[in-house]
Amino acid sequence: DAGVIQSPRHEVTEMGQEVTLRCKPISGHNSLFWYRQTMMRGLELLIYFNNNVPIDDSGMPEDRFSAKMPNASFSTLKIQPSEPRDSAVYFCASSLAASGEQFFGPGTRLTVL
Amino acid sequence: GDSVTQMEGPVTLSEEAFLTINCTYTATGYPSLFWYVQYPGEGLQLLLKATKADDKGSNKGFEATYRKETTSFHLEKGSVQVSDSAVYFCAPAGWDNNDMRFGAGTRLTVKP
Numbered sequence: 001d002a003g004v005i006q007s008p009r010h011e012v013t014e015m016g017q018e019v020t021l022r023c024k025p026i027s028g029h030n031s032l033f034w035y036r037q038t039m040m041r042g043l044e045l046l047i048y049f050n051n052n053v054p055i056d057d058s059g060m061p062e063d064r065f066s067a068k069m070p071n072a073s074f075s076t077l078k079i080q081p082s083e084p085r086d087s088a089v090y091f092c093a094s095s096l097a098a099s100g101e102q103f104f105g106p107g108t109r110l111t112v113l
Numbered sequence: 114g115d116s117v118t119q120m121e122g123p124v125t126l127s128e129e130a131f132l133t134i135n136c137t138y139t140a141t142g143y144p145s146l147f148w149y150v151q152y153p154g155e156g157l158q159l160l161l162k163a164t165k166a167d168d169k170g171s172n173k174g175f176e177a178t179y180r181k182e183t184t185s186f187h188l189e190k191g192s193v194q195v196s197d198s199a200v201y202f203c204a205p206a207g208w209d210n211n212d213m214r215f216g217a218g219t220r221l222t223v224k225p
Contacts, residue, residue, distance in 0.1 A: 004156075043157075043202065043215045056212070091156050100145050100164075100206050102213065104156030 002026075004105035006092050012111045018080040021108045024073055025094030033093040033102060034067055034077050043091075049075065050097055082112045116140075119203050119216035126193055126223050134188040134219045136177075136203035144205040146170075146179050146186040147213070151200045157215075160188075160201070193223045 005024040013019055025032050033048040047057040049069045057067070064083070069075040079086055089109050093102040120135040138146070145164045149157040161170030166181035175190045186203060203216040 042217045045213075045215075093156070100147060100162060100213070101159045102157075104158065106154075107156055 004092055004094055004103050006090075006105035006108050008108060009106065010109045010111075012113065013082055014113050015083055016081045017112075018078065019082045019086075019110060019112075021077040021090050021092075021110070023075045023077070023092030023105060025075070025092070026103055027073065029094035029096050029103070030072070031095045031097045031102075032069060032075050033091075033095075034075070035091040035093065036088045037091060037107070038088045046077070079110075082110075084112045086110060087112050117203050117205055117214055117216040120219055121217070122200075123220040123222060126221070128195055128223055128225050129192045130223075132188070132190040132193045132197075132221065134201055134203075134221070136186045136188065136216060138184050138186065138203070138205040140184070140205050140207075143181065144207060146177070147204045147206060148175070148177055148186070148188050149202040149204060149215070151202065151218070153199070157202060193221070195223045195225055197221060198223045 007022045031050050034046040035043055036046055037043045044059055046059045047067045048055055052069045065079055067077045089107045091104050091107045093104045095102045117138045147162045148160040150160045151157045161172040163170040163179035166179055169178045177186050177188045200218045200220045202218045204213045206213040
């Protein structure tokens with residue numbers, strides 16, 4: 001199994017630009033999670049989906065952030081417009097609902113200048 | 114909601130030393146409890162878990178016991194190796210196991 005796939009692995013952009021992060025969960029998993037990790041705030045859950053439906057988006061920082069899951073094998077996290085404080089590593093994870101074990105992707109390191 | 118308090122790091126040990134990383138949680142009900150590990154440059158991966166009181170999770174020489182009376186899930190290893198250097202996260206999970214709250218993480222460095 002290829003595991004959770006994220007792209008790009010690294011993204012450097014300028015303030016004000018739109019950023020789109022992509023995630024392909026493990027085939028057969030029906031829950032998908034987006035996290036953000038920074039030194040200051042640690043690991044934060046942004047949003048999670050169950051069967052492609054957003055269940056809890058209370059961690060999404062503000063309206064500049066949006067996430068979609070158009071089908072079971074693909075999700076995006078978009079930041080528009082981006083700001084320097086959005087710089088972080090963004091992880092996607094997937095799981096078989098109720099199993100408790102989340103499988104994390106390698107992360108996307110985002111730098112907003 | 115559920116929350117978790119982890120021992121602050123960083124923790125630096127010599128090889129073959131005994132490791133304890135404390136973790137306590139608050140929860141309504143009896144969540145499942147997890148320890149995840151993050152090696153440098155990687156995402157988190159499950160280390161071990163326990164789903165009910167008095168259960169002991171174990172993996173790779175690490176152990177943790179679900180203590181309902183003290184609401185704790187301390188991670189232990191009898192003899193650490195350099196390769197155990199990583200960040201360790203404690204996480205209780207809600208009733209559906211999706212509402213997982215990760216602790217702040219404890220960075221462990223093991224020196225030869």
